[in-house]
Amino acid sequence: MTQDNAETLINLLMLFALFAVLAVWWATKHGGRRGRIAERARLAALTHRSDRAELEDAGEDAGFRTRLLRRLARIGDKIPLFDAKYRLKLQKEMVRSGYRSNVAVSILLAIKFCVGLICAALTVMMGSHIPMIGEYPAARGIAMLMVFIVGMILPEYVVAFRAARRRKAMAGCLPDALDLLVICTNAGNSLGVSIRRVADELKSICPPLSDEFSLTADELKLSGDSTRALQALAERIDLPSIRALISTLTQSMRYGTPITQALRTLSRTERLAHIVSLEEKAAKLAPKMVVPMMLFILPAIIAIAAGPAVIQLLAFVAGQ
Numbered sequence: 001m002t003q004d005n006a007e008t009l010i011n012l013l014m015l016f017a018l019f020a021v022l023a024v025w026w027a028t029k030h031g032g033r034r035g036r037i038a039e040r041a042r043l044a045a046l047t048h049r050s051d052r053a054e055l056e057d058a059g060e061d062a063g064f065r066t067r068l069l070r071r072l073a074r075i076g077d078k079i080p081l082f083d084a085k086y087r088l089k090l091q092k093e094m095v096r097s098g099y100r101s102n103v104a105v106s107i108l109l110a111i112k113f114c115v116g117l118i119c120a121a122l123t124v125m126m127g128s129h130i131p132m133i134g135e136y137p138a139a140r141g142i143a144m145l146m147v148f149i150v151g152m153i154l155p156e157y158v159v160a161f162r163a164a165r166r167r168k169a170m171a172g173c174l175p176d177a178l179d180l181l182v183i184c185t186n187a188g189n190s191l192g193v194s195i196r197r198v199a200d201e202l203k204s205i206c207p208p209l210s211d212e213f214s215l216t217a218d219e220l221k222l223s224g225d226s227t228r229a230l231q232a233l234a235e236r237i238d239l240p241s242i243r244a245l246i247s248t249l250t251q252s253m254r255y256g257t258p259i260t261q262a263l264r265t266l267s268r269t270e271r272l273a274h275i276v277s278l279e280e281k282a283a284k285l286a287p288k289m290v291v292p293m294m295l296f297i298l299p300a301i302i303a304i305a306a307g308p309a310v311i312q313l314l315a316f317v318a319g320q
Helices: 003-030 032-045 050-057 064-078 084-096 104-125 137-186 191-201 207-222 226-237 240-255 259-319
Strands: none
Touching: 064 104, 084 104, 084 137, 084 226, 104 137, 137 191, 137 207, 137 240, 137 259, 191 207, 207 226, 226 240, 240 259
């Protein structure tokens, strides 16, 4: 057997070992009566799939993106490595990232699994070229498992990064939203109408906050349960300032205090906090500019200032 054939056989054995480990993990995690109960709970959590029905009805006329999302959703539903509790946690994170589709969690799980397999396959194929561990099959197998786990974690970090950036954008526009809400309540509008008006005004300024306010206005109009709709808004955005706003509105509705005065006070506080954060960022700008100036600007200044003298000195030395 040649060396290339032996290398290919080792790579195939490593991939087979990876799938065997996944199968054993699934058997130990979902086996027995408790595993069947957990599996039924997972399936019960995935029953209401209106968005999946739309994807299924798309048919042959659907575009490539729709067909790809539909297949990823099917793969994500069939992956037995994630229980219902973990899926619920991912669903909250996806909602905070702006993905409110019912199939978003299934698509994310499929992407996690595919990225992990791709990273593991690349590690197996290029493992022989890795320094220090390429000569040892056991070390390459451990590296394959580690890369598989890292590849499954990476999509979650991408979603968390998107959620953090979305929260930052909404936090920057919240003082303006509160000012508009104060104006609307002063005009005599109800809370639902005021939130709808603010959402319409923020559509071109801050689309994420406008979407959240629009959804809250729809929930207030359909359900009529103001406390539940406002708590859902705080859960989706997950910002301390939004939670303070929801607490203020809830207490005002509970005790009958004027909402306008409470909103005006909260708007003033958020505006002051926003100005303080901007001043803090401006104060940190000077120390952050020291290293780039030393690395890129100072050498150019030294070259321009001392360059002619150095050239004359070199010419003088060469003339001697």
